[in-house]
Amino acid sequence: MKQFWPLFKKELRTYFTSPIFYIVGAVFLALTGYFFINSIINYSRMGIQLSGSGNPIENFNPTTVVMKPLFNTMGTIFILLTPLITMRLMAEEKKARTMELLMTSPVSITAIVAAKYLAAWIIYSIVILSTLYMPFVINYYSSVVWTQIFTGYLGVLLLGASMMAVGLFCSSLTDKQIIAAVLTIGILVIFWFIGGVLGSASEELTRIMRGLSLFAHFDALTDGLFDLRDIVYLLSFSIVALFITHRVIDMSRWKG
Amino acid sequence: MISVNSVTKRFGERVAVNNVSFTVETGEIMGFLGPNGAGKTTTMRIITGYMPPTEGSVRVNDMDVFEHPYEVKRIIGYMPEHPPLYLEMTVKEYLRFAAELRGLRGQRIKEAIDRVVELCGISHVFNRLVGNLSKGYRQRVGLAQALVHDPEVLVLDEPTVGLDPRQIVEIRQLIKDLGKDKTVILSTHILQEVTTICDSVTIINNGKVVASDKIENLSRRFAEKLSILIRVRRPEVIDIDKIRAIEGVENVQWSDEKSLRVYLSADVDIRERLAGEIFSMSAGLLEFRTETPGLEDIFIKVVTEELNVT
Numbered sequence: 001m002k003q004f005w006p007l008f009k010k011e012l013r014t015y016f017t018s019p020i021f022y023i024v025g026a027v028f029l030a031l032t033g034y035f036f037i038n039s040i041i042n043y044s045r046m047g048i049q050l051s052g053s054g055n056p057i058e059n060f061n062p063t064t065v066v067m068k069p070l071f072n073t074m075g076t077i078f079i080l081l082t083p084l085i086t087m088r089l090m091a092e093e094k095k096a097r098t099m100e101l102l103m104t105s106p107v108s109i110t111a112i113v114a115a116k117y118l119a120a121w122i123i124y125s126i127v128i129l130s131t132l133y134m135p136f137v138i139n140y141y142s143s144v145v146w147t148q149i150f151t152g153y154l155g156v157l158l159l160g161a162s163m164m165a166v167g168l169f170c171s172s173l174t175d176k177q178i179i180a181a182v183l184t185i186g187i188l189v190i191f192w193f194i195g196g197v198l199g200s201a202s203e204e205l206t207r208i209m210r211g212l213s214l215f216a217h218f219d220a221l222t223d224g225l226f227d228l229r230d231i232v233y234l235l236s237f238s239i240v241a242l243f244i245t246h247r248v249i250d251m252s253r254w255k256g
Numbered sequence: 257m258i259s260v261n262s263v264t265k266r267f268g269e270r271v272a273v274n275n276v277s278f279t280v281e282t283g284e285i286m287g288f289l290g291p292n293g294a295g296k297t298t299t300m301r302i303i304t305g306y307m308p309p310t311e312g313s314v315r316v317n318d319m320d321v322f323e324h325p326y327e328v329k330r331i332i333g334y335m336p337e338h339p340p341l342y343l344e345m346t347v348k349e350y351l352r353f354a355a356e357l358r359g360l361r362g363q364r365i366k367e368a369i370d371r372v373v374e375l376c377g378i379s380h381v382f383n384r385l386v387g388n389l390s391k392g393y394r395q396r397v398g399l400a401q402a403l404v405h406d407p408e409v410l411v412l413d414e415p416t417v418g419l420d421p422r423q424i425v426e427i428r429q430l431i432k433d434l435g436k437d438k439t440v441i442l443s444t445h446i447l448q449e450v451t452t453i454c455d456s457v458t459i460i461n462n463g464k465v466v467a468s469d470k471i472e473n474l475s476r477r478f479a480e481k482l483s484i485l486i487r488v489r490r491p492e493v494i495d496i497d498k499i500r501a502i503e504g505v506e507n508v509q510w511s512d513e514k515s516l517r518v519y520l521s522a523d524v525d526i527r528e529r530l531a532g533e534i535f536s537m538s539a540g541l542l543e544f545r546t547e548t549p550g551l552e553d554i555f556i557k558v559v560t561e562e563l564n565v566t
Contacts, residue, residue: 002326006356101340104304105357106326253307
């Protein structure tokens with residue numbers, strides 16, 4: 001991990017001095033804000049309707065009805081926003097030939113990968129955690145199940161860890177940001193929907209596909225289920241993607 | 257000290273560098289010459305540890321570049337052909353980053369930056385964005401980056417491209433000063449640059465070293481081509497056969513209507529006799545000049561000879 005800090009500081013500074021971070025943040029907050037208000041209105045309407053029916057519905061509380069769908073929305077929005085954060089990470093270094101500076105300095109590839117990855121994930125986390133006002137607003141007027149809020153956010157942050165790793169990997173494959181972006185979206189869409197579209201296939205296959213799906217593991221966490229297997233899956237997904245990224249960068253040295 | 261030992265680099269089928277060997281001593285500036293695509297940049301990238309060779313090894317100050325990559329990279333300053341700049345940073349931020357990457361910390365960073373800013377003459381653009389600088393200044397920032405950690409070994413890939421004539425003189429002087437106690441490899445297309453600042457020269461063509469020696473040795477080696485140019489006012493009175501008869505003259509040719517080129521065969525100094533002969537012909541001697549082969553002639557000779565062989 002030689003020279004991790006200077007690289008990490010540089011990456012973070014690049015995010016904060018470029019407009020992309022602010023644009024991603026603004027778009028994300030606007031979208032989630034819209035869905036948040038929508039869910040709240042929906043929740044109160046359903047509340048009024050249900051109060052007349054006399055049949056209590058299981059799990060009818062703001063955490064499940066408002067926050068859980070919002071966590072899903074956050075994940076879905078970030079399928080599209082992830083490349084905006086990650087596409088330049090390696091592609092730009094190659095395009096601007098600054099890779100030559102990094103690779104001829106006493107810097108390890110591990111440090112380069114780790115610094116870029118962590119910086120991207122921190123940017124992602126800042127954007128995600130800026131929605132923390134939502135549970136507090138709900139809690140002010142009603143009440144939330146804080147443990148579920150916690151596992152929900154943990155799920156979103158771990159999902160982001162996987163998404164950033166995929167983005168960084170795609171960025172290491174090319175010197176064109178747009179190609180990195182399209183690849184990232186492609187891979188994320190596959191891993192997001194892989195578990196959901198196989199209803200007609202055999203049960204065994206569906207089970208395997210669900211096991212591979214990012215969404216399935218993330219979904220369990222937003223339900224408030226703290227299962228170590230989901231956490232291990234999301235973490236190992238990231239580590240594998242980062243390992244491949246390391247190999248790709250190392251191999252590109254041989255090709256010149 | 258840099259020693260390159262039988263380095264070969266293949267990209268698939270293509271051989272970019274073929275069994276290249278040379279040595280550059282400490283305190284020596286070596287000019288690295290070759291036509292476009294000869295393998296200069298690839299060789300330099302291998303020396304700096306940017307890419308591994310397919311075969312062979314490179315040692316810098318007696319350390320193998322690929323066995324001790326971090327130690328070697330710490331003492332090498334590399335300025336690639338395209339300066340590796342972050343356009344969105346200011347010069348100050350960029351140099352600070354470059355210094356930190358090379359492992360400098362704390363107060364030493366500030367001292368190092370002050371030193372290179374002074375050396376490369378970029379103090380008045382210090383707080384400007386690199387992206388807003390002209391090509392010449394970007395080039396200087398690229399050089400400052402290579403010098404910031406005061407490396408013992410400098411590898412410069414065409415450092416004066418894009419500079420104006422005054423800047424070229426300044427940068428050449430700077431490299432010459434640096435070369436007194438450092439090991440410097442300088443790749444360039446400008447042969448005059450090599451003659452003015454380099455101690456030795458390595459010429460590479462098609463990935464192979466075709467000449468590698470001190471500049472004066474190379475000149476001597478190619479000195480069999482030594483010739484004398486004689487310009488006279490009355491060419492009609494010159495008796496070529498008489499000149500041919502002088503011992504040591506190999507050939508005589510008119511190079512234009514008033515100038516005669518006399519090719520000499522060996523080291524025999526016949527200038528006095530030759531001048532006397534012309535004088536006795538009363539041809540009206542206007543100019544009498546020994547032509548030693550310049551680096552340009554040597555370069556063209558070795559590169560075309562190589563072409564003829566292959």
